[in-house]
Amino acid sequence: MGAAQNDEDEIRNYGREQHERAEQAGREPVQARKEDVRRQEVAEREQRARQAECAACGEVADKSDMTVLDCNHAYDGDCTAQALQHALAGGKTVEEVQ
Numbered sequence: 001m002g003a004a005q006n007d008e009d010e011i012r013n014y015g016r017e018q019h020e021r022a023e024q025a026g027r028e029p030v031q032a033r034k035e036d037v038r039r040q041e042v043a044e045r046e047q048r049a050r051q052a053e054c055a056a057c058g059e060v061a062d063k064s065d066m067t068v069l070d071c072n073h074a075y076d077g078d079c080t081a082q083a084l085q086h087a088l089a090g091g092k093t094v095e096e097v098q
């Protein structure tokens with residue numbers, strides 16, 4: 001019985017050692033840096049998904065600040081205003097000015 005008990009203890013201790021080693025490794029600076037880089041990459045990808053390139057001037061902006069048409073072309077505020085002013089000045093529709 002004594003021997004079996006020792007084996008169990010040994011297995012338990014080995015498991016704990018492995019666990020502690022893994023925990024320490026998780027706190028190592030390299031691991032933390034990798035986690036930071038990964039988090040930053042995800043944030044950048046999410047930001048890119050929110051943005052679009054203006055079909056007129058090529059400037060990248062947040063889609064929420066742009067006019068996105070049915071064709072999925074996006075126009076930033078300046079270009080939308082310019083197109084509207086052109087249209088009003090020439091008596092043309094925005095589509096004709098583009």
Ligand SMILES: [Zn+2]
Nearest residue numbers: 054057076079
């Ligand atoms: Zn533009």
